[in-house]
Amino acid sequence: MMPTVNGGRGQSGQGRYALTESEHGHVWGVCAEVEGLFGEPGRATYELFGWMPDGAEVRGWVGSGVWLVPEDRTIDPWLLEDAESLRQPPRTDALVLTGMDDYMGPPEGHRAPVRVHDGYRWLGSCREFGRVLPGEQAAPSLVLRGLSAGDRLRQALATGTRRALELGEARLEIRDDGGEPLTDRLLRPTRIRAWRPSSHGADLIDLELDEELERPVPGHARPIWNRWLAGPPETPGLWAGLDTRQREAWLELVRERGCRLKHQGRPAGQQYQLDGRHITDTPSLFLALGEAVNGPGGYFGGCVDALADCLRGNFGYTAPATLLWRDVAPAREHLSHVLTPEGEPYDLVALVLEVLAEGHMRVTFA
Known part of the structure; x- marks a missing residue:
């Protein structure tokens, strides 16, 4: 028997997550746990050759926003988000940074010197840089565990055709344990990959989607999220x-x-x-x-x-x-x-x- 959506919000995370249809807002289902929300997003790697620091050595986490500024000012600076410094390669003068490029990314083919700052201070400069994109890795799909399904979702699962399992653009709406809106994540396109009975309770299912988050919540933010999910x-x-x-x-x-x-x-x-x-x-x-x-x-x-x-x-x-x-x-x-x-x-x-x-x-x- 397929479950129905209940009003379960509040206690112990019941109904924290709601899968909703974006255009009209109807609810596909609600659940207390989502697998695939937390993880490490793909990070590009920059190797800054001929690195000359402006002060202390750049180590560990560098900043939420590190700007690479071409010294000739012929093009705009670009942003590396949540930047970290990796161990310097042996017998080189390079600094290695990882992070997430902004939506524009670095200019193609730029080889001129670049200065680097973290929004508070200049970190140093390099004669040129190389950029390595993250390797293609199969990201974990989203699994909504203990999902209480709405009527439309139950009908789609009962039909079972490819077209019926295409949910289109959807949102994962996230509420705290008091039932108040906290945040959401856009999912597009959204297709059901599999579903099975859930160990979370009778008449509940675990729903697996083909969609994965473009930017999952990173590990360093998880304690903050856990605190806010409680209220x-x-x-x-x-x-x-x-x-x-x-x-x-x-x-x-x-x-x-x-x-x-x-x-x-x-x-x-x-x-x-x-x-x-x-x-x-x-x-x-x-x-x-x-x-x-x-x-x-x-x-x-x-x-x-x-x-x-x-x-x-x-x-x-x-x-x-x-x-x-x-x-x-x-x-x-x-x-x-x-x-x-x-x-x-x-x-x-x-x-x-x-x-x-x-x-x-x-x-x-x-």
Whole structure:
């Protein structure tokens, strides 16, 4: 007997995941566990020949965004996301970086010298680089375990034809254990590969899809996801003890959740307080701002442009208001001399203050 969709949300992750049809939003089914959501995305490898560091040796995780800037400035810089430094090849002067190219990728055939920075400081330069694409590996398909199937899915499985098993563009909608929207992942095209009875309970199935995630959630972000899947934080600053890489993962979920919530507009004249003690990098600046305006786990922009959008409304803020920024010194120390993609220095704190002023949020310091 094929199961039916129930309203199971809330306890122990029941109904955390819903497979929905993108165009009309009907639910194919809900389940508590998805295999294939977590994993390591494919990473390109860059070998930077003739590497000349600008300071300390580049080791381990380098940054969430590392920019490669052609020294002749004839073409735009390009981005390597979540960059890591591998062990330097023996008897060479090369630096080896791995990471994920942005959607444009590097320019074809570029052989001129390149400078490299991580958004905060120049790391060094090289005379040229080589790029190796990740090898073709069969990514694990998505398996929705313990799925409670909806009527349309039950009908498709009963029909069993190739056409019936083509679900088209779908979304994996993800909720926390309280049933609140957290994030989603787009799946296209989506085809059912197999299904079988599930050990998770009577009348439940394990549904295997041909689709795999283009960018699965990496291992370093898994503890952050597990924390948020249990529900939003009840106290502010739980991100403060994380490193920059994990703060980025925390901010990503804050952003995706915040853009799905319906925020109640507050009356004008509100007074907010920002705890600046732990602002030592870009994600912490926006995490602290979000919690100042919208409470623990709150979102109020993940970059300068998004902050400006939030100040225009729909994210709980009504102008004018006042923000008391406590302990601004850490932010000024770490973020008053950051770099644009082209490597030009600017003051991020001053820019944020300017945007807040334009949004009629008066800032005072303590």
